Amino acid sequence: MGSDSTIYRVVGKPGEPHFQLQSKSIPELTLRVPTDIDIATVIDILENKANSEFDKSISDATAEELQLIAQRWTIVNKPLTHVNFLLRHKEQPLGIAGLGWIGPANSNDASHQAERAGAAGVMLQPLWRGKGYAYEALRVVFEYGIRELGLVEIHVGSHSGNLPMKSLMEKKFGLQPEVKAEELVDQFGNDLLWIVKREEWLSTND
Numbered sequence: 472m473g474s475d476s477t478i479y480r481v482v483g484k485p486g487e488p489h490f491q492l493q494s495k496s497i498p499e500l501t502l503r504v505p506t507d508i509d510i511a512t513v514i515d516i517l518e519n520k521a522n523s524e525f526d527k528s529i530s531d532a533t534a535e536e537l538q539l540i541a542q543r544w545t546i547v548n549k550p551l552t553h554v555n556f557l558l559r560h561k562e563q564p565l566g567i568a569g570l571g572w573i574g575p576a577n578s579n580d581a582s583h584q585a586e587r588a589g590a591a592g593v594m595l596q597p598l599w600r601g602k603g604y605a606y607e608a609l610r611v612v613f614e615y616g617i618r619e620l621g622l623v624e625i626h627v628g629s630h631s632g633n634l635p636m637k638s639l640m641e642k643k644f645g646l647q648p649e650v651k652a653e654e655l656v657d658q659f660g661n662d663l664l665w666i667v668k669r670e671e672w673l674s675t676n677d
């Protein structure tokens with residue numbers, strides 16, 4: 472644990488204020504757990520309606536709820552239940568990316584009960600889209616979740632109307648989604664689910 476990967480370099484340790492992951496292919500791009508001084512920046516990103524068109528968990532939230540969400544992201548708990556990063560290019564905040572949920576993998580097999588899974592997401596301010604930053608941020612998040620946190624799978628949910636996200640997952644990551652039946656659509660309205668599986672990720676990113 473704490474080791475570098477081919478995709479990112481680790482600076483510090485989770486819980487330390489200077490902890491961050493630095494992309495190796497875009498070294499100016501860093502992902503850090505927000506601290507108190509980043510809360511206003513995180514709220515700015517969350518409350519921009521252009522960022523939450525397809526994300527009911529955020530678009531329906533009140534200002535107080537967004538404040539609580541941003542504060543929760545500054546907390547690194549053990550075992551981790553979430554790890555959300557502020558994405559920056561040099562000093563410039565671009566958006567957020569991370570694992571909004573980490574918990575037990577849904578395994579019926581008793582020998583796999585300790586396995587954990589995660590749910591990932593990414594959100595860029597409109598100005599910073601179309602430059603490959605979302606792809607790189609998610610690559611870092613997937614690699615960190617799988618290689619560092621040992622997650623067996625990472626789920627990415629989205630709405631089928633979210634064409635930029637579909638393009639990112641399908642063209643860039645080469646993943647096909649499960650399309651959920653109407654009754655299985657989650658509370659956020661996501662009807663597409665991509666699953667990044669540990670073995671496949673490790674075999675293609677060694």
Ligand SMILES: CC(C)(COP(=O)(O)OP(=O)(O)OC[C@H]1O[C@@H](n2cnc3c(N)ncnc32)[C@H](O)[C@@H]1OP(=O)(O)O)[C@@H](O)C(=O)NCCC(=O)NCCS
Binds near residue numbers: 523643
């Ligand atoms: C979904 C979202 C993150 C996608 O962002 P994005 O910037 O389009 O995604 P990418 O990083 O993959 O960039 C893609 C584009 O950047 C360009 N690009 C990719 N790599 C590049 C590079 N190295 N240099 C320059 N440009 C590059 C490409 O032109 C590509 O566009 P294309 O699909 O037409 O080929 C963004 O639309 C967003 O924040 N939406 C709101 C939040 C949201 O819905 N999140 C998803 C729910 S989890």
